[in-house]
Amino acid sequence: MAGGRPRPPRGFRDFPPEVMILRKRLLSRLERVFESYGFDPLDTPAVEYWETLSGKYGEEAEARLIWRFQDPWSGRWYALRYDLTVPLARFVASNPGLQMPFKRYHIGKVWRHEEPQKGRYREFVQCDADIVGSPHPEADAEVVSLVVDSMEALGFNGFRVRVNDRRLLAGIFEEELSLENPLPIYRAIDKLDKIGEEGVRRELEKLGLAGSTVARIMEIISWRGRPGEVLESAGRVYGSNRRVREALDHLEEMLSLARDSRVELDLSLVRGLDYYTGPILEVVLDEPRIGSVAGGGRYDGLIGMFAGRDIPATGVSIGIERIIDAGLELGVYSLDVKTVAQVAVVVLDRSYYSYAWEAARLLRKGGFNVRIDLSRASGQVQRRKASRLGIPVVAFVGGKEAEGGFLTLYSAATGERVMVPLIEAAKAVERLLPR
Amino acid sequence: MAGGRPRPPRGFRDFPPEVMILRKRLLSRLERVFESYGFDPLDTPAVEYWETLSGKYGEEAEARLIWRFQDPWSGRWYALRYDLTVPLARFVASNPGLQMPFKRYHIGKVWRHEEPQKGRYREFVQCDADIVGSPHPEADAEVVSLVVDSMEALGFNGFRVRVNDRRLLAGIFEEELSLENPLPIYRAIDKLDKIGEEGVRRELEKLGLAGSTVARIMEIISWRGRPGEVLESAGRVYGSNRRVREALDHLEEMLSLARDSRVELDLSLVRGLDYYTGPILEVVLDEPRIGSVAGGGRYDGLIGMFAGRDIPATGVSIGIERIIDAGLELGVYSLDVKTVAQVAVVVLDRSYYSYAWEAARLLRKGGFNVRIDLSRASGQVQRRKASRLGIPVVAFVGGKEAEGGFLTLYSAATGERVMVPLIEAAKAVERLLPR
Incomplete structure (x- = not known):
């Protein structure tokens, strides 16, 4: 152990006691909210077989970000869990006796093989709540209400819950605009927060799309704001499309229950994970502008990849580390409490x-x-x-x-x-x- | 995903919701006790560099039980943490600004590469409380009090806290009996609960020890019971030995503070880990006979292996899974609560x-x-x-x-x-x- 002070592995962090005390206090508040909706605590193994995680998250995760490793004794490939959702899907499939809807929350670590120099971390805590077994908008509405209550319990007021539905863009892009492979378009749209409208337009043009199509896409992703108005606009133009209609009806019912002035519909919301199939959501703070602090959505196909039959599910994941960073920056939190001792x-x-x-x-x-x-x-x-x-x-x-x-x-x-x-x-x- | 129901990896377990609800309730009680002594919450990365864990736990762990793995991208060797103590030692060395004594508790998972068929698990939760920076008996006494309060908070009454001191046996074996390598003897003694007195005697004889020495060892390890009486016996026979005297004084001061009828001195207590240097303890239940449910001790040399200078430390680790198994068997716990919903x-x-x-x-x-x-x-x-x-x-x-x-x-x-x-x-x- 020569050569200076020992360190946690690169890409990992030690938190000082005052941050841990704050984190624990905030996690207790989240647990309180989750339990108020009748979500029960769950944990799953941190380690899964590689093939359990493989093929669920998309190319980048598959190639680089899922931290897989070979057991040096048996040669078997394992992986540290990449999120809490795929392990939940595996859990549900492994335990067929669960009563549906199965509602669980899970606060636990996940690991991603990020390049340490990017200021990203290889280990962080996710706080997830999911509802398994209900295909109905009221389940998605509960997730939205839960996330609004969670943000308030964490001390935030200036935030927005951005909502979209995977079927909306898919219906419009594939069926109305006849775009055969919309994935590169999604990826361009996903950069909106970072590169702005002009940037997205240029990316779309680079894909070789016709000028009128680019203009159309730019119009569609500009539809955001009050749910009623956005639903109306989208319905007027694309309401006869079956997938669009399905999404609009689902969103309308969902948002009539989960009413909150901070919930908005935003057709530019894409989200990166492959497994979403319906409504998707993310929470962004008004200040500081640090990307989303929570995200989720409906994934009706994922559990079926394990269970052999489709089981609908929807949920949300809250990132406590980003919340803490933001709360400290905003002065919502302080690190004054250095011990629990009184x-x-x-x-x-x-x-x-x-x-x-x-x-x-x-x-x-x-x-x-x-x-x-x-x-x-x-x-x-x-x-x-x-x-x-x-x-x-x-x-x-x-x-x-x-x-x-x-x-x-x-x-x-x-x-x-x-x-x-x-x-x-x-x-x-x-x-x-x-x- | 063909071939039947998906499973957690071999050696890992899914817990049903009712077990998780019970576990969470029990962990809250433990946290409550830990905080009542002014221990602050801490967490450290689950992943450490292999060399951080290597050389700390003994042969078996080193060769087989520490779950090490090679990063497939960088070729670097990592390991999943094997306990929470060595990561704490690394943490203290990495963060020299901590105020001493540093008291932290840590409830977290550890991993051991057990052979799954033995009914042992590769992932389990440890609940640790440690005091870093005090060499004094009052720190060890606090650990004993803490573990007694913890067991009571967990609902147990029929238990014993067995206490010994590494310096006692070392002083007697090395200096009085001139046994050059007492490790095989410790290993034989460690089997007492499993193979009984006759078994230990045979093991000692197999080591080629003289009959009189075997008799002496058997007598020494029969000294157990009320601290006052055992201290008296050991002091009378070996009290002039410097190491023995040191241990006896330390134990006497420690046990005069941590008075409880369930605390007993037991010279047959050895414990497996290499890093202990002073008082050691373990908690056993009267029923069921399932081995220890908690264990700990003083490890004054471990942090120094990272920090370059010795920093004394003492602590205890409680195994919640065994506690739950025992509590269910005894009827102290039930699995009646299947949801937190009211x-x-x-x-x-x-x-x-x-x-x-x-x-x-x-x-x-x-x-x-x-x-x-x-x-x-x-x-x-x-x-x-x-x-x-x-x-x-x-x-x-x-x-x-x-x-x-x-x-x-x-x-x-x-x-x-x-x-x-x-x-x-x-x-x-x-x-x-x-x-």
């Missing part, structure tokens, strides 16, 4: 250590998070450490306290100092803790 | 779906976990599904309810049925939910 027991005289120990136990039984000196440091050093960690209440134990059965409590916020009998200490701490 | 909204007439939707929203805002029909099933089927999931309250929406602004609530436990105005529904649900 009380630091400072031992002024080591001969009374066991009294201090019992006092700490008592406060823990009272429901508080309590640290006690473990370093045999001076009282001054102990105080300084408590202060650096931002622990709100300090409990002093010296001879006076130990011999009389007292505890001296100090509030870091107000400077108040009070000596109370040990049996009243919990009540006093409660009062001294900031609301 | 209310099932049953839609008797689809024309009132949006009323039912709003009722569900209202109950969610009231703090309840609410499912609503997403399958367009008949009222009867919806009820049957709610009942199979054991959802305690059913809320019916038909014409009568929707037109009058009511909700009919039904308690599965008592059979009580009541129609209430929507604005009073939350209060009524509260009353109908089982305590």
Whole structure:
């Protein structure tokens, strides 16, 4: 281990305790929202057979991003899970006794073999909620409501939920514009946020499309805004197309339930994954402009690839790391809380250590998070450490306290100092803790 | 995907939702205990460089159990983390700004390349709490107290915390009995639970030890029970040995703080990992006899292997899967709770779906976990599904309810049925939910 400080592998990160405390608090809020809709917790193995993940995500993932590896003993190919959706599909197929609709949430790590230098990470946490077994718009509506509630619970107000339907563009492009392979067009449209309208137009022209077709595509992807208006425009022009009609009806029913001023229909929304078959959605923040912080949609064919029969499903995935980055930038979050400890027991005289120990136990039984000196440091050093960690209440134990059965409590916020009998200490701490 | 139902990889498991719900509830209780001692949440990457894990755990892990793999693109060797302790040591060394003592808990997956046919699993969850930076017995005492509180919080009463100290056996074996390589002896002793005293004696004889030495070892490892008595016996015979004296003093101070009738000193406790240097502990249940459910100890040299200077540390790891298996076997836990949902909204007439939707929203805002029909099933089927999931309250929406602004609530436990105005529904649900 020579050669300087050891590091996590390239492309991986260590998070400092204050980020982990924030993350845990936010994940608890998400769990609370997920459970309020009756989603149950689930986890699946982090490792799957390579062939379970293969052929589900598209070319780039297949060739480069799914982190596959060969078991050095058996020679078998495995892969670290790339998202939580394909493992869910495999899980549903493996467990045919599940009652439908099956609603689960899953907060877990996924791995992608990104090039580290791009500032992308090889390991991150996804927070997914999915509904398996319902083909109906109310299931998609529940996903939209869930994501709106989630964003609010995470402390955000300035966001939009962009919604589209894979069948809309497919119906228009394939059947109305007779475009045989719309995939390169999707890819061009997908860059809209990055390269702007002019950029997309140039990309489309480079594909050799007729000027009138390019103009048509540019018009279609400009349809975005209030669901009612966009549905109306699309219906007026392409409503006789079967796939378009199906999508419009589905979206209308879905958005009549999931009403929120921040939900908008956006025909330029494409999303990268191969497996979507119906409504798709993503959440973007008004500020900062960092791409989507959540995304999802309906994937009615994916489970069938494992189960042998189609089982409809829809869901959403929230990216907690991006949310944290954005929330910190916006000042919605802070990293002020550096420990969960609420009380630091400072031992002024080591001969009374066991009294201090019992006092700490008592406060823990009272429901508080309590640290006690473990370093045999001076009282001054102990105080300084408590202060650096931002622990709100300090409990002093010296001879006076130990011999009389007292505890001296100090509030870091107000400077108040009070000596109370040990049996009243919990009540006093409660009062001294900031609301 | 031909050839029958898809499976998780061999050696991996899918857990059904009811097990996940139980697991999550138990992990919350553990987090609560960990935080009550002021341990802060942490996570580290699941993937480390192979050389980070190599040389830390002992021969078997090194040769076979650490799941290493070669990145197919770069050729670099990585490994899935084998426990949470070595990654913690790497983390501490990588982040020299941490304030000491650094107390963190970490609930996360670890991977071991077990042979699947042995009924062992390749992925499981460890729940660790560690104190970094204190060499003192009070840190070890905190770990013992923490593990006792944890076991109680998990619902167990019939357990023992077996404690020993690596320096005790080392001092006695190496210095008093002049045994040059005590490792094979440790390995024999480690089998005591499996093969019994006679078995250990035979193993020791096979090592070619003199009869008197074997008798001596058998006597030493029979010293177990109340800490005071065992300390006394060991001190009387070997107390003049420096290492033994150090261990005895440390244990005495540690166990005078962490007093509990279930803590016992046991000189036959060895534990498998290479990195322990001082007190070691494990938790065994009285019933069922399934080996240890938690284990830990002091590892003052491990962080130094990364940091270049010794940093003392001590901690414990609790195995939640074994705890769950044992708790289910003992009847301490049940798998009766099949969903977190508390209310099932049953839609008797689809024309009132949006009323039912709003009722569900209202109950969610009231703090309840609410499912609503997403399958367009008949009222009867919806009820049957709610009942199979054991959802305690059913809320019916038909014409009568929707037109009058009511909700009919039904308690599965008592059979009580009541129609209430929507604005009073939350209060009524509260009353109908089982305590």
